[in-house]
Amino acid sequence: MKILGLIIAILTGAFLIYAAVDFPDWADPTSPASTYLSPRFIEKTIEETSVPNIVTAVLADYRGFDTMFETAVIFSAAVACFFILRIFVHGEPGERLYRHVLTGVTIRVKEGKIPPSDDFERIDASWTPHDLIIKTICRLLVPFIQLFGLYVIAHGHHSPGGGFQGGVILGASIILLAISNDLRTAVKRMGEKLVGLLCALGVFIYAGTGALCLLLGLNFLDYAALASILHVDPITARSHGILIVEIGVGLAVMTAMIWIYNNVSSNGEYDEGL
Amino acid sequence: MIWQLDLAILTLVVIAGIGSLMVKDLLGAAILFGAYSFMMCLLWTIMGAVDVAFTEASVGAGVSTVFFVAAVFRTTRRTKD
Numbered sequence: 353m354k355i356l357g358l359i360i361a362i363l364t365g366a367f368l369i370y371a372a373v374d375f376p377d378w379a380d381p382t383s384p385a386s387t388y389l390s391p392r393f394i395e396k397t398i399e400e401t402s403v404p405n406i407v408t409a410v411l412a413d414y415r416g417f418d419t420m421f422e423t424a425v426i427f428s429a430a431v432a433c434f435f436i437l438r439i440f441v442h443g444e445p446g447e448r449l450y451r452h453v454l455t456g457v458t459i460r461v462k463e464g465k466i467p468p469s470d471d472f473e474r475i476d477a478s479w480t481p482h483d484l485i486i487k488t489i490c491r492l493l494v495p496f497i498q499l500f501g502l503y504v505i506a507h508g509h510h511s512p513g514g515g516f517q518g519g520v521i522l523g524a525s526i527i528l529l530a531i532s533n534d535l536r537t538a539v540k541r542m543g544e545k546l547v548g549l550l551c552a553l554g555v556f557i558y559a560g561t562g563a564l565c566l567l568l569g570l571n572f573l574d575y576a577a578l579a580s581i582l583h584v585d586p587i588t589a590r591s592h593g594i595l596i597v598e599i600g601v602g603l604a605v606m607t608a609m610i611w612i613y614n615n616v617s618s619n620g621e622y623d624e625g626l
Numbered sequence: 627m628i629w630q631l632d633l634a635i636l637t638l639v640v641i642a643g644i645g646s647l648m649v650k651d652l653l654g655a656a657i658l659f660g661a662y663s664f665m666m667c668l669l670w671t672i673m674g675a676v677d678v679a680f681t682e683a684s685v686g687a688g689v690s691t692v693f694f695v696a697a698v699f700r701t702t703r704r705t706k707d
Binding site: 617 | 681688689693695696699700
């Protein structure tokens with residue numbers, strides 16, 4: 353079976369390499385993409401949408417329909433993870449571990465739990481040292497990561513970046529909080545219901561913007577229709593429309609990453625994480 | 627574009643790719659896959675596709691490695707085959 357798989361892999365690879373020879377060379381000026389497609393975008397993007405970063409304009413405006421379903425794919429991946437992994441535990445779970453904050457003594461509670469107080473903190477069943485340095489550094493780092501994520505989303509018009517990258521960075525900041533402290537701290541900040549709602553809201557913002565353009569009399573996702581609502585000329589409206597859509601993508605991607613991480617790392621129980 | 631640098635990174639991509647398939651320890655495979663993503667990110671930057679490189683760095687090397695490590699932590703660390 354293994355040899356059969358190897359033969360199939362080598363054959364497919366050989367065919368791919370054989371087909372790749374027919375592709376135009378890297379940066380070939382006579383290739384179809386370079387003769388009429390790229391020059392069209394390079395020349396017209398700034399006067400049609402007033403967005404300096406052509407990649408963002410193509411991704412969110414000219415090819416917006418494609419990006420909408422990319423966002424929907426990420427949303428459905430997170431929802432699938434939720435449906436497959438999430439377990440709603442009824443009744444009391446088994447034993448829990450607590451640490452006395454001042455002395456560092458760990459105690460094991462077979463049944464029930466200690467009422468919440470400042471003296472004891474709940475710790476995970478796998479060995480967790482009392483790591484003050486990691487916790488403090490990560491807590492200081494999280495706001496800066498989130499600020500950078502917001503910058504990446506908002507500055508996608510002018511520099512590399514946009515909704516996907518910024519959303520992943522924002523989600524990674526919450527995941528960092530969950531790794532450095534524990535999953536319960538992160539879930540306390542970003543609750544499960546909030547995560548699910550925001551994930552759906554992100555896709556809704558994207559599709560809703562497109563539907564709004566349709567209602568205002570132009571094509572689906574033609575942001576020039578928003579000019580009458582935003583009180584700007586149609587070219588600036590396309591630039592603003594891209595920003596609105598990127599915010600929706602950022603929301604959906606951020607919460608999808610958090611949702612998947614929470615479900616995978618806690619076996620779907622939302623109790624003890626990585 | 628410096629072709630020596632390009633060739634060195636491409637070699638590292640191939641080594642990291644084959645290594646992540648061959649290694650028995652799944653945690654090691656996840657980390658090698660992260661290294662592969664970082665090398666791909668460098669390659670995209672060399673070719674001038676900065677947006678793709680940014681996505682590769684944040685999604686491929688960052689978050690997906692965390693997902694792999696979380697999945698390994700919750701399942702098993704050794705492969706069956």
